[in-house]
Amino acid sequence: MxxxxxxxxxxxxxxxxxxxxxxxxxxxxxxxxxxxxxxxxxxxxxxxxxxxxxxxxxxxxxxxxxxxxxxxxxxxxxxxxxxxxxxxxxxxxxxxxxxxxxxxxxxxxxxxxxxxxxxxxxxxxxxxxxxxxxxxxxxxxxxxxxxxxxxxxxxxxxxxxxxxxxxxxxxxxxxxxxxxxxxxxxxxxxxxxxxxxxxxxxxxxxxxxxxxxxxxxxxxxxxxxxxxxxxxxxxxxxxxxxxxxxxxxxxxxxxRTFRLRVREAERKALKIAKWLQRRDEVERVLHPAFEECPGHEYWARDFRGSTGLFSIILRPRYSRASLEHMLENMVIFSLGYSWGGYESLIVPLSEEVSERLKARNHYGYGLRLQIGLEDIEDLQKDLVLGFERLKSVI
Ligand SMILES: Cc1ncc(COP(=O)(O)O)c(C=O)c1O
CATH class of the missing domain: 3.40.640.10 (Type I PLP-dependent aspartate aminotransferase-like (Major domain))
Known part of the structure; x- marks a missing residue:
């Protein structure tokens, strides 16, 4: 003390x-x-x-x-x-x-x-x-x-x-x-x-x-x-x-920097998630601070903020090969497990999770994003280029 x-x-x-x-x-x-x-x-x-x-x-x-x-x-x-x-x-x-x-x-x-x-x-x-x-x-x-x-x-x-x-x-x-x-x-x-x-x-x-x-x-x-x-x-x-x-x-x-980092991840993740909500490639953003996330009302009632991890569901029109082409060539987002660090990560949701999403009528691929402390504009540019690869037919 x-x-x-x-x-x-x-x-x-x-x-x-x-x-x-x-x-x-x-x-x-x-x-x-x-x-x-x-x-x-x-x-x-x-x-x-x-x-x-x-x-x-x-x-x-x-x-x-x-x-x-x-x-x-x-x-x-x-x-x-x-x-x-x-x-x-x-x-x-x-x-x-x-x-x-x-x-x-x-x-x-x-x-x-x-x-x-x-x-x-x-x-x-x-x-x-x-x-x-x-x-x-x-x-x-x-x-x-x-x-x-x-x-x-x-x-x-x-x-x-x-x-x-x-x-x-x-x-x-x-x-x-x-x-x-x-x-x-x-x-x-x-x-x-x-x-x-x-x-x-x-x-x-x-x-x-x-x-x-x-x-x-x-x-x-x-x-x-x-x-x-x-x-x-x-x-x-x-x-x-x-x-x-x-x-x-x-x-x-x-x-000592716990709150600073978490607050900054929250701010950046909210901006990226809102931007993703408007993208045509994305069917749904699963972020607790958004109304479309199941149980959002409990988040609004009980939580004091949100952090940097959320998921998105893509429209069900892309192939597995284009998804891999997108994810394997990202510039800032890396492919890797865990989250909560200073760096942004992206991973596809597993087949098991996809099955649960299908039961809710979501048939597109799911991605989990961990937003780190990089510049928002750079993260957006990386995702825009990624979506172009996703849409390229391979
Ligand atoms: C919600 C949640 N709880 C627990 C863990 C386990 O943490 P650790 O990687 O330290 O075993 C993870 C790891 O990804 C997680 O996402």
């Missing part, structure tokens, strides 16, 4: 500058040092045997990891944070902290595909029944609850198809039925949606995205409210799923 935090409550920008550092204990150096290590030396046998001290062995964390945990706990207004080596790992951790063999959990159809792989493979070995629901189900979710249901998982907006969920309605149903709620909040970040203030028990952020912001680290953060913190913490301790100290150090550094 810095002097300013003790004197009066800080705004988000001031908080992002203050969190996770202890300048006075750091010989006046503004930024915290990087601690790496496994062994921690104890002065007495009693201290060694009783695991005394905040850090007794590397697997119990380090000041570097703790700085990021503390910073994230403040930002998310949670009871505590645990950090894993990837967003993917954090998803597994959060789910493992609430399930037991033979239980039933509800997961949205729009979930991040590797989450579904975890559910369909690892969880099925524990005889956990996983039922997928329409992300727009809202209060209708109550009908899916069974005697052995323990949790409702949410991801809002959903991966690729961007459906925004009615989180307050689902939380209310969950509480009434004694179920835990988990959300993957990576897209909104706590800057634009604070799950715990909506009553969600566990919230996941793939720190690989906007927290890292430079496409050079992998991290995942899970926060819990007071009631669910002990179970999350003990599951984490059992799994020994600690992140690398250097990635935490870099993430903490990136937090």
């Amino acid at each position: 810095t002097k300013s935090e003790e004197t009066f409550p800080l705004g988000v920008d001031s908080l992002l500058c203050a969190v996770g550092r202890h300048t006075e204990e750091q010989f006046g150096f503004l930024n915290p040092p990087l601690y790496k290590g496994s062994t921690i030396i104890h002065k007495t046998v009693k201290s060694l045997e009783n695991h005394e001290g905040r850090f007794f062995y590397g697997i119990a964390g380090s000041p570097t990891i703790a700085n990021l945990e503390d910073a994230w706990t403040k930002l998310t207004e949670a009871a505590g944070t645990v950090i894993s080596p990837s967003g993917h790992g954090s998803i597994a951790l959060a789910i493992l902290s609430v399930i037991s063999a033979g239980c039933h959990i509800l997961v949205p159809e729009s979930v991040f595909p590797p989450t579904a792989v975890f559910c369909n493979t690892f969880l099925s070995r524990l005889a956990v029944e996983v039922e997928y629901y329409d992300p727009l189900i809202g209060v209708g979710i109550e009908k899916l609850i069974k005697d052995n249901t323990v949790a409702i998982y949410m991801e809002s907006p959903g991966s690729n198809t961007m459906e925004v969920q009615d989180v307050p309605a689902i939380v209310q149903i969950a509480k009434r039925n004694g179920l835990k709620t988990i959300i993957d909040n990576t897209w909104a970040t706590p800057l634009f949606f604070k799950p715990h203030s909506f009553g969600v028990d566990l919230s996941i952020e793939a720190g690989t995205k906007y927290v890292g912001g430079h496409s050079d680290i992998l991290l995942g953060l899970v926060t819990a409210n007071e009631e669910n913190w002990p179970a999350l913490k003990s599951t984490y301790s059992c799994l020994g799923m600690l992140p690398g100290a250097e990635d935490c150090h870099m993430a903490l550094r990136s937090l």
Whole structure:
């Protein structure tokens, strides 16, 4: 805690500058040092045997990891944070902290595909029944609850198809039925949606995205409210799923510019998305801030902003070969997974996602765009040239 935090409550920008550092204990150096290590030396046998001290062995964390945990706990207004080596790992951790063999959990159809792989493979070995629901189900979710249901998982907006969920309605149903709620909040970040203030028990952020912001680290953060913190913490301790100290150090550094980067990505993505809405090649823009995005009303009601990731559906008149010709020759947009970095990326939506879109009468190819920090005009020029290649018959 810095002097300013003790004197009066800080705004988000001031908080992002203050969190996770202890300048006075750091010989006046503004930024915290990087601690790496496994062994921690104890002065007495009693201290060694009783695991005394905040850090007794590397697997119990380090000041570097703790700085990021503390910073994230403040930002998310949670009871505590645990950090894993990837967003993917954090998803597994959060789910493992609430399930037991033979239980039933509800997961949205729009979930991040590797989450579904975890559910369909690892969880099925524990005889956990996983039922997928329409992300727009809202209060209708109550009908899916069974005697052995323990949790409702949410991801809002959903991966690729961007459906925004009615989180307050689902939380209310969950509480009434004694179920835990988990959300993957990576897209909104706590800057634009604070799950715990909506009553969600566990919230996941793939720190690989906007927290890292430079496409050079992998991290995942899970926060819990007071009631669910002990179970999350003990599951984490059992799994020994600690992140690398250097990635935490870099993430903490990136937090200082977190809001600046996210706001700029939001501004640029909104401009590009609006421009794409008017292009003849595009049938639909799936961006939560746009009315045509399923669940937009929940975004307008619950969120404080939008970020740089959205999808588009092309008109159903282009060939796969022209699509590849478009995507493989982009100048600024690169072909690559992940998002939330400074660079713009574009990827075609998978066949599985396309099948779900077909069920909604969208037959064109889908593309996911991650808008980075480049000039808007350059991104538009790149897309115009790309659309010309798309339209060239090959
Ligand atoms: C919504 C969402 N959650 C979680 C993850 C997983 O993050 P990581 O790449 O750190 O495993 C991703 C990655 O793309 C994602 O898009």
